[in-house]
Amino acid sequence: MLDRYNAIRRAAREVTVGRVKIGGKHPIAVQSMTNTDTLDVGATLRQVQALEAAGCDVVRITAPSVEAAKTFAAIKEAGVHIPLVADIHFDYRTALECAAAGVDKIRINPGNIGDELRVRAVADACRAKNIPIRIGVNGGSLEKEILAKYGAPTAEALAESALYHASLLEKYDFCDIVLSVKSSDPLAMVGANKILAGACDYPIHIGVTEAGGGNAGLVKGAVGIGGSLLLGIGDTVRVSLTENPPEEVRAARDILSALDIDARPRLSIVACPTCGRTKIDLIPLVKAFEAAAQEANMMDKPLKVALMGCAVNGPGEAREADIGIAGGVHEALLFKKGEIVEKIREDDIIPRLIAEIQQM
Ligand code: SF4
Missing domain, CATH: 3.20.20.20 (Dihydropteroate synthase-like)
Incomplete structure (x- = not known):
């Protein structure tokens, strides 16, 4: 801004x-x-x-x-x-x-x-x-x-x-x-x-x-x-x-x-650094999401996406974002505009995020 x-x-x-x-x-x-x-x-x-x-x-x-x-x-x-x-x-x-x-x-x-x-x-x-x-x-x-x-x-x-x-x-x-x-x-x-x-x-x-x-x-x-x-x-x-x-x-x-001072609309990806509590393979997931978002030409969407590794600190950040996930074992909680939408399987995370973002 x-x-x-x-x-x-x-x-x-x-x-x-x-x-x-x-x-x-x-x-x-x-x-x-x-x-x-x-x-x-x-x-x-x-x-x-x-x-x-x-x-x-x-x-x-x-x-x-x-x-x-x-x-x-x-x-x-x-x-x-x-x-x-x-x-x-x-x-x-x-x-x-x-x-x-x-x-x-x-x-x-x-x-x-x-x-x-x-x-x-x-x-x-x-x-x-x-x-x-x-x-x-x-x-x-x-x-x-x-x-x-x-x-x-x-x-x-x-x-x-x-x-x-x-x-x-x-x-x-x-x-x-x-x-x-x-x-x-x-x-x-x-x-x-x-x-x-x-x-x-x-x-x-x-x-x-x-x-x-x-x-x-x-x-x-x-x-x-x-x-x-x-x-x-x-x-x-x-x-x-x-x-x-x-x-x-x-x-x-x-x-x-x-610095949040770019006037051009941009997809902002927030991801946790991972730690001993991480329940999902987050590092490749974040890379794969970035690649998929680029492939889908959505890097100029002015949205915040949170990709978080656990259900301890993850939900807080995911709730603050426009859309996000908090990882669990082979699954994740999907959040949209601060609300829990549902639990999704690990394999569905990227296609689901891309599909949701396309509609936002
Ligand atoms: S969000 Fe959870 S997994 Fe990620 S760094 Fe914080 S505590 Fe660890």
């Missing part, structure tokens, strides 16, 4: 990225990035579509050269509506081409593109088409002077860099900005976000960069993103994982869902 987050959320101005609004009281937008060769239009288009299907709200695509602008135009022409962000490093002409190609946001650090005329040209091109700019500062690529001043990519150094880049755009009255300060150190990243939150009202894009893969990467990202969100800071997220990009989206949704 987004209201819970909005009650503690830092006030940020609203920025429009295609069909998605970032900041204000809007849902936290989930982002990811393609890892295809941008000039391979077909592969990039397929990955954008896969990301959208996984629940991504905004997709970033690297734009290594002026040529890349053609890919953005082709993806738009293919009828893809998910907002696209062009990731640009040093070449302001690429930014101008991408703006002309109709991208929905540009990620660029104005301090990296050369003289003021170039910064002004990018600001003017973006303003003309209502394209916001994300300034993205990473611990690994801080300005030499800032790094020398702080001695390390500290929270203060990250925040100072982001505000410096923003000031270059503000000179030209360009304030349609989103900021991000990322680090592979969650503590530095959360600290930097706190400084930014107090220093400006730009929406903040949060994420732990180079978090790695697998469970360790996911936990690292979740610690930083969750830590920031629990302080009410964060308007859009990216979980950086060394995985297939749609995995980043699933992880981001899981983080938002764990």
